[in-house]
Amino acid sequence: MQPLIEVKNLKKYFEINNGIGKKKNVVKAIDDVSFTIFKGETYGLVGESGCGKSTTGRTLLKLIEATSGECIYNGKNILQMKNREMAEVRRDFQMVFQDPYSSLNPKKRIGQILEESLIIHKIGDKNSRTEMTLEILKKVGFQEEHYFRYPHEFSGGQRQRIGLARALILNPQLIICDEPVSALDVSIQSQVINLLQEVQKSFDLTYLFIAHDLSVVRHISDRIGVMYLGNIVEEAQTDELFERPLHPYTQALISAVPISHPKQAREKIKLKGEIPSPLNPPSGCVFHTRCPYATEICQSQKPDMRTFSSGRRVACHLVEE
Amino acid sequence: MQQVSINTKDLKKRMYAEQRSLWIKRFFYNKMLVFGSLLLILLGFLVLILPFFIKSDPLVMDTVNRFKAPSSEHWFGTDSYGRDVFSRVIYGGRVSIIIGLAVTLISGFFGLVIGVCSAYYRSLDHILMRFCDGLMAFPAILLAIAIMATMGPNSFNVVIALSIVFTPYVARVVRSSAIVIKEQTYIEALKSQGASAWRILALHIAPNTISPLIIQCTFIFADTILTEAALSFLGAGIPAPEPSWGNILYDGKLAIFNAWWMTAFPGVALLLTVLGLNLFGDGLRDLLDPHTNKAKK
Amino acid sequence: MENDILLEVKNLCTYFSTEKGKLRAVDHISFSVKEKEIVGIVGESGCGKSVTAESIMRLLDEKNLVSYEGEILYKGNNLLSLKKNEMQEVRGKEIAMIFQDPMTSLNPVYTIGNQIVEGILTHQKISKKEAKQKAIDLLRFTEIPSPEKRFDQYPHELSGGMRQRVMIALALACNPKLLIADEPTTALDVTTQSQILDLLNKLKDELNMSTIMITHDLGVVAELCSRVIVMYLGQIIEIANVEDIFDSAQHPYTEGLLNSIPHIDGDRSKKLNVIQGTVPTLDKVPVGCNFAGRCQYATDKCREVEPELKEVMDNHFVKCWNYELIRKTNKEENEIATPY
Numbered sequence: 015m016q017p018l019i020e021v022k023n024l025k026k027y028f029e030i031n032n033g034i035g036k037k038k039n040v041v042k043a044i045d046d047v048s049f050t051i052f053k054g055e056t057y058g059l060v061g062e063s064g065c066g067k068s069t070t071g072r073t074l075l076k077l078i079e080a081t082s083g084e085c086i087y088n089g090k091n092i093l094q095m096k097n098r099e100m101a102e103v104r105r106d107f108q109m110v111f112q113d114p115y116s117s118l119n120p121k122k123r124i125g126q127i128l129e130e131s132l133i134i135h136k137i138g139d140k141n142s143r144t145e146m147t148l149e150i151l152k153k154v155g156f157q158e159e160h161y162f163r164y165p166h167e168f169s170g171g172q173r174q175r176i177g178l179a180r181a182l183i184l185n186p187q188l189i190i191c192d193e194p195v196s197a198l199d200v201s202i203q204s205q206v207i208n209l210l211q212e213v214q215k216s217f218d219l220t221y222l223f224i225a226h227d228l229s230v231v232r233h234i235s236d237r238i239g240v241m242y243l244g245n246i247v248e249e250a251q252t253d254e255l256f257e258r259p260l261h262p263y264t265q266a267l268i269s270a271v272p273i274s275h276p277k278q279a280r281e282k283i284k285l286k287g288e289i290p291s292p293l294n295p296p297s298g299c300v301f302h303t304r305c306p307y308a309t310e311i312c313q314s315q316k317p318d319m320r321t322f323s324s325g326r327r328v329a330c331h332l333v334e335e
Numbered sequence: 336m337q338q339v340s341i342n343t344k345d346l347k348k349r350m351y352a353e354q355r356s357l358w359i360k361r362f363f364y365n366k367m368l369v370f371g372s373l374l375l376i377l378l379g380f381l382v383l384i385l386p387f388f389i390k391s392d393p394l395v396m397d398t399v400n401r402f403k404a405p406s407s408e409h410w411f412g413t414d415s416y417g418r419d420v421f422s423r424v425i426y427g428g429r430v431s432i433i434i435g436l437a438v439t440l441i442s443g444f445f446g447l448v449i450g451v452c453s454a455y456y457r458s459l460d461h462i463l464m465r466f467c468d469g470l471m472a473f474p475a476i477l478l479a480i481a482i483m484a485t486m487g488p489n490s491f492n493v494v495i496a497l498s499i500v501f502t503p504y505v506a507r508v509v510r511s512s513a514i515v516i517k518e519q520t521y522i523e524a525l526k527s528q529g530a531s532a533w534r535i536l537a538l539h540i541a542p543n544t545i546s547p548l549i550i551q552c553t554f555i556f557a558d559t560i561l562t563e564a565a566l567s568f569l570g571a572g573i574p575a576p577e578p579s580w581g582n583i584l585y586d587g588k589l590a591i592f593n594a595w596w597m598t599a600f601p602g603v604a605l606l607l608t609v610l611g612l613n614l615f616g617d618g619l620r621d622l623l624d625p626h627t628n629k630a631k632k
Numbered sequence: 633m634e635n636d637i638l639l640e641v642k643n644l645c646t647y648f649s650t651e652k653g654k655l656r657a658v659d660h661i662s663f664s665v666k667e668k669e670i671v672g673i674v675g676e677s678g679c680g681k682s683v684t685a686e687s688i689m690r691l692l693d694e695k696n697l698v699s700y701e702g703e704i705l706y707k708g709n710n711l712l713s714l715k716k717n718e719m720q721e722v723r724g725k726e727i728a729m730i731f732q733d734p735m736t737s738l739n740p741v742y743t744i745g746n747q748i749v750e751g752i753l754t755h756q757k758i759s760k761k762e763a764k765q766k767a768i769d770l771l772r773f774t775e776i777p778s779p780e781k782r783f784d785q786y787p788h789e790l791s792g793g794m795r796q797r798v799m800i801a802l803a804l805a806c807n808p809k810l811l812i813a814d815e816p817t818t819a820l821d822v823t824t825q826s827q828i829l830d831l832l833n834k835l836k837d838e839l840n841m842s843t844i845m846i847t848h849d850l851g852v853v854a855e856l857c858s859r860v861i862v863m864y865l866g867q868i869i870e871i872a873n874v875e876d877i878f879d880s881a882q883h884p885y886t887e888g889l890l891n892s893i894p895h896i897d898g899d900r901s902k903k904l905n906v907i908q909g910t911v912p913t914l915d916k917v918p919v920g921c922n923f924a925g926r927c928q929y930a931t932d933k934c935r936e937v938e939p940e941l942k943e944v945m946d947n948h949f950v951k952c953w954n955y956e957l958i959r960k961t962n963k964e965e966n967e968i969a970t971p972y
Contacts, residue, residue, distance in 0.1 A: 077523060116521065169910045199848065200889060204894075226822070229893065232894065270822040
């Protein structure tokens with residue numbers, strides 16, 4: 015498999031101003047994250063709120079400027095690119111957002127919203143743009159007449175499909191899906207998940223799928239990275255990860271997911287306390303404050319990301335192959 | 336391919352027609368708006384069209400017929416110089432309304448630009464908004480008088496002075512709604528597509544601030560007419576003998592116990608205009624507010 | 633057997649007066665909650681599950697907005713016929729409620745200790761000092777670390793999970809018998825959610841409380857509830873014990889819901905089941921069965937005549953004409969899936 019993008023040592027620190035004369039605080043939203051996404055796969059990024067998964071997605075599109083690090087696409091580091099060069103990349107990288115309500119301009123018709131992307135990238139003329147839009151609408155399950163409707167006439171699931179159409183219309187390589195189904199009702203979620211899988215096949219797409227719902231991520235992803243407090247703590251093939259989670263956090267996270275049948279008995283790993291504030295993350299391993307197995311070395315030394323023979327990576331002192 | 340484009344054109348036409356009929360239905364459902372608009376149309380007709388048909392000149396003095404009570408000849412009576420109050424109110428209304436319109440358009444435009452820009456660029460925000468705060472710290476009338484005093488009284492300067500006074504009010508309203516819109520995900524989506532700042536500002540943020548802008552503008556229209564009347568009343572507005580509602584009232588003040596008609600008629604005209612504008616503004620707010628719209632669809 | 637029924641809802645209808653006319657948000661629902669029982673109410677947004685809860689607590693604006701029909705019997709008294717001040721006595725003291733968003737349900741300008749003490753003092757005549765001690769005990773009971781310290785903190789200093797614990801402590805202030813929890817874990821992360829679910833279980837075991845758990849998450853139901861009520865468009869379409877819901881759902885909507893969520897241990901290669909269409913709005917409630925428009929088994933009869941909620945098995949109620957057919961197809965599918 016060929017890598018599509020390689021993210022190396024990505025960091026994003028936010029500075030918080032405490033007012034004049036006071037010390038500035040630094041929030042380490044992403045602290046040294048590296049991963050590779052291969053062509054045609056779905057890479058899931060999972061973690062609890064505040065772990066930096068959404069920030070990671072946004073830095074790849076330069077919606078948030080990264081503090082340091084590289085993101086190699088087609089042999090070039092896109093984080094260093096000037097705006098003009100970046101325009102090309104933006105065509106290849108698209109995003110589907112979480113909130114189906116605020117992600118569409120309420121004052122524009124659906125057709126106008128979709129054509130806007132084409133206009134920005136100066137593709138086609140007026141007529142061909144309309145035709146491309148109608149074609150893409152059909153692909154995500156709408157009819158021609160929906161071209162003239164306004165967003166408020168659609169339900170959440172339908173809007174999410176329009177959001178997907180907006181991403182697809184430029185024929186991208188990579189779509190970053192930021193919690194695309196978490197705002198939807200359960201019966202609607204499956205519609206959108208199925209559609210995402212269908213268009214992935216027909217458009218030959220690569221997904222970076224960001225979500226907090228482990229069941230959904232597991233269903234759609236080929237590989238998964240688990241994030242905690244700005245770090246990827248474990249990365250593995252989906253089935254491997256769920257069958258034999260190695261990092262204590264992954265184990266706890268999986269065991270916390272509600273059971274799918276009342277008769278099922280699963281041993282739960284109880285975590286102590288709550289996620290520490292990223293304002294002053296723990297020293298050493300970021301997870302040691304809640305880890306049931308933490309030892310002295312975990313408190314003082316940050317574990318390196320180690321790659322095991324099957325290609326899975328874990329950042330934990332205690333895990334042996 | 337050809338067929339597709341014909342098809343969409345037809346569809347487009349039909350959709351726009353549907354939209355139109357829906358708006359018309361909603362308009363007539365909104366009683367306040369209908370009443371306000373009728374009042375404004377009536378006043379507009381009287382003030383803008385009528386001057387071409389009435390013979391009596393508002394400036395011609397007739398010293399023999401001073402302080403005549405309303406009669407069939409002089410509907411609103413005559414003033415201290417024997418001028419026909421009816422034609423003065425009509426002509427004065429024209430001046431007042433034209434000034435109101437000009438000030439509304441100018442302050443609306445600059446307010447929109449300043450508001451949208453300061454919402455989008457945080458560095459600009461501090462400068463522009465502090466400047467606006469400074470202007471708003473003075474009472475509107477006082478500031479207008481100060482500007483008029485430096486520039487000298489004529490109708491052009493009145494427009495400029497009042498535009499300066501009212502622009503910050505528009506900018507404030509536009510800015511606060513633009514800040515909300517700027518944080519919406521669809522703006523982020525546009526950024527991720529690579530849309531230029533200018534494009535986002537002009538085509539996506541500005542149109543979404545239109546409803547609060549229009550509503551603010553109707554209030555400014557009403558305010559301008561009142562402030563201009565006050566300025567003229569204080570002698571800092573439209574210079575005599577040119578009539579405006581303000582300076583007609585000023586003239587009438589001296590004879591209010593002897594000739595009530597000199598103050599009553601321009602006063603009523605002013606009252607009706609402001610009432611009409613406020614009704615229109617309130618109604619428009621309801622019409623454009625999506626929350627109240629849901630009820631009638 | 634009959635005596636241990638704590639709350640009984642009989643033919644409850646809740647109407648909203650809107651510009652579109654009188655809308656029936658809750659449509660002739662009947663169910664009961666026994667002592668020491670956790671009942672789940674499941675459904676998608678707009679199905680009337682939250683309105684049901686707010687009707688029981690009578691939290692809605694009765695002057696302008698809502699009107700009720702039917703009865704809500706709490707320990708035999710009809711809550712709907714109580715006067716305002718009598719209802720005030722019931723709220724908090726007998727029935728308490730916690731909400732989805734713990735940030736907006738706590739007052740940001742008072743310390744959490746203050747708010748709990750106030751809650752205790754409104755219904756109990758004890759001294760302030762005793763109340764404070766009780767508040768700290770409550771905080772300790774909800775497993776908040778170092779409760780003495782938390783007592784003097786403001787809501788914004790706590791995380792979402794902590795705030796939900798404070799809300800539960802606040803709800804427990806006057807030893808209510810029934811807790812209504814409206815999506816209490818929806819805004820929380822999974823690890824926090826599992827802690828809160830444990831806490832709710834503890835209420836049942838240690839305080840003998842009953843709980844009505846309102847949620848859209850069937851996983852939460854599986855963890856916590858013993859009986860499940862499935863709602864769709866203001867109506868109850870299925871009531872059963874939790875195992876029966878998961879093993880042999882009879883209503884096509886319940887079945888669809890169960891199959892449309894990906895499971896943590898399910899088959900990944902299988903495509904998710906889809907319930908076509910979306911929930912209609914309340915002013916466009918169809919004739920006949922409410923679900924007919926989205927149902928894959930719907931017949932002409934379904935579109936014309938509304939089915940009754942009837943008991944098809946022991947303690948298992950379904951509102952569907954074709955449940956027998958659905959049971960049969962499910963059985964066949966299961967046999968194919970598990971050949972042994």
